[in-house]
Each structure stands twice: as structure tokens, then as C-alpha cells.
Amino acid sequence: MGVVAKRSSMTFFSDGSSHYSHRVRIVLAEKGVTVDIVDVDIENKPAELADLNPYNGLPTLLDRDLVLYESKVMMEYLDERFPHPPLLPVYPVARGQSRLWMYRIERDWCRLVDIIEDPKSKVKEADTARKELRESLTGVALIFSEKPYFMSDDFTLVDCCMAPILWRLPNLGIEIPKTKQTKPLHEYMERLFARESFQASLSEAELEMRLQIKL
Template sequence: MVAVSKRSVMTLYSGATCPYSHRIRLVLAEKGITADIHHVPVDQVPEELAELNPYGSLPTLVDRDLALYDTRIIVEYLDERFPHPPLMPVDPVSRAKARLALHRIEQDWYTLLADLESGTRAAADRARKQLRESLIASDELFTVADFFLSEELSVMDCALVPLLWRLPRHGIDLGDDSPALVAYVERMFAREGFQLSLSDAERTMRG
């Protein structure tokens, strides 16, 4: 955390195609939180961002005297500061399960997305195959409820949906092998909050 000057409106430094930034934009949109969103080229970190965040990483959220630059910390901060609608369960056991599911999403799927974005051709091919097979194998999880393992929109959906939006960009087609997941995708992409969360660059990922 870094002390910064007073600001009247929350500011988000975001990558226009960054899935982690997209997660924050989705939380903002679903909660109806007003924020100034500045899309920052990853190779041109502005001086003001470098002063706020020693890593110069995206996303970075600035709220009054507070600067936050870890995706999970930002999401939990927003959920606690703006508690309605809640994105984390109320009871400790359910919260722990949600955090564990987030860990699995990040470790099992987001790491493969990183290989698709910036890995060698061989690494990208392996990641593409592994990610597709892993998602298809998880199809049954999407039959449990309208949202991912939950009756309400949660932090798990906000992490998962930006990743799913990027599948065609990386040549991943789920086809007819995961009907429950495909139905989930259609429901989530149709949400007003999700549509509002998209940058112009992200919209082009699906034409």
C-alpha cells in the first residue's frame, strides 16, 4: 500500500487486454462502482503509476489515500467497501471454499493463459490442449448452479469469465463437448455488467 494524494473518484489503471484488469473492471461494473479507468500500455508504464506501485503492474486501483496492486486484494477490498451485492460468501467455511476455488482457477487455468499469451509456440500448443481438456473435464461443475458453484454471482465468476472470453483468441473451441459450460458462458456474456466491463480491444477478441 502506498500513500497518495486525495482523489474524489476511484481510479483504475488497467490493461486493455489484461485478464487480471478485466476481473477488476467486471467487479466494478457488477457492483455499479464509479471509477476513472485509464488503459495503460504494458510497455509504457506512466511515471505516476510507477510512483503508486513499485512493480508498475496492472491492475492498480487508487482510492483516496490508498493504492492497491494485487488483483485478489483489490477484489476483496471492493467487495468489503461496497458490500452490495456481495461477491464473497458470508460464513467462514464458504469463504474459504471460494478462496480455494479461486486458487485453483489461477493455478490450473490462468497459468496456461499466460503460456498462450507469451510462451513459445510449443508451450502455447501444450497450454491450448491442456486448457481445453481441463475445461471440458470440468463441465459437470457448471451444472451445480446458474453461477460457478454458487447460486449468486461471486468472485469465482469474476475470475473465470474474463478467461473464457479469451478462448477464441487462442484458438480454443469447446464445441459440443461441454454443454453446461457453453450454457454458462452464454448466460454470463449476456449480463449487462459483463458487457460494460469490456474494453474496446477486448470486444474485438470475439468480433
């Protein structure tokens, strides 16, 4: 797949099922970057990937002579390279807070997603991670009643980190019940998934995750 627009040309080596790759694809779509997205089979990686990335991992972003291979670094690089629309606040204090939110999402929630998705995880370990992730998201659901996006009036890189996790919940075996408490979270998900950039960011594997689900 590719995100088509009018700004630059670069190559993004992506795992179509990974939430780390997905978050970068959302940024690329938000920025309207012309990019060649290479959907890599993780069992059959192209030889050039090992030449570009010392860890031979995904995602990997190639922009002329620059190679980046950490998703948060890619996201911030793209936000600086293509400043419109901005996806981080202008003021240093607010930018620092956004970076801290991304750090906490990675530590608290991405870690649990990784455990659930890891085929090497024991059944009990994966079930515990599901329970923890479901309860944690349910517990913070009310914060989304305060602002349309994650602690912000504007869509930011924090939302780019959240959206792939929330999109994958059914695929992870997690259902967030629809209650008065969780209504703001469900409405937040609907806002994220309805964005044109989010729809453009979806890989074939990600589309299949929700084929049978009415948004």
C-alpha cells in the first residue's frame, strides 16, 4: 500500500500487522507524504533491510541517506520534516508532556500488547496481560470526556500511538464493554477510526482485523 500526496519521496519498510509500524503509517498519512510502503513478510525479509538496519528489524524508514529504525524517532522526525499539520504542541512544556504520555503508553500498554501477540507467551501470561490491558483502558475511559483527543483538543502523536492499539483490541481478544463509564473511550475510538488519515494508513492485515466489525 502507499499513502499518496505531494511532498517528498521516501521508503518505509513496514510490518502490516505491527502496531509500531502502524503508528508511523498514520503519521505519514496525516502529513500527506509521498512514500513507498514496503509491506515486509517478517519470515522473508528483503536482503537490503539488513544492510540498512543493524537490527534487521521493522519498521525502518529510509529518507535519502538517512535511515531510522525506532518508531518514536521516526514519528518525531516526520513531524519536524513536514511541519504541517503539527502533531506535537508548540510549547516546550506541552511537548514534554506529550512525550511523557507516549512513554507511558509504551511502558503500560504496548508492553501488554506485545505479550499478548507474542506466540512464545504462555497462555496464563497472555490472559493476565489481556485482563490488565482491558482494566487499564476501562479505568482511564473517562479522561476522554474532557478533550476530543488524548488530553488534547488536537490530534497528536499520542493519538497516533493509541489508535493502533485500540484498533487491535478485538484481534487481541479484548472487548471493552459499552457502559456509561466507557462511553467516552468508545467515542474517542470512533473519532480516531473515522479520520481519513487513519483509514489511509491501514494495511490489508489491519483491514482484516475489523472486517466483521461495524465501527
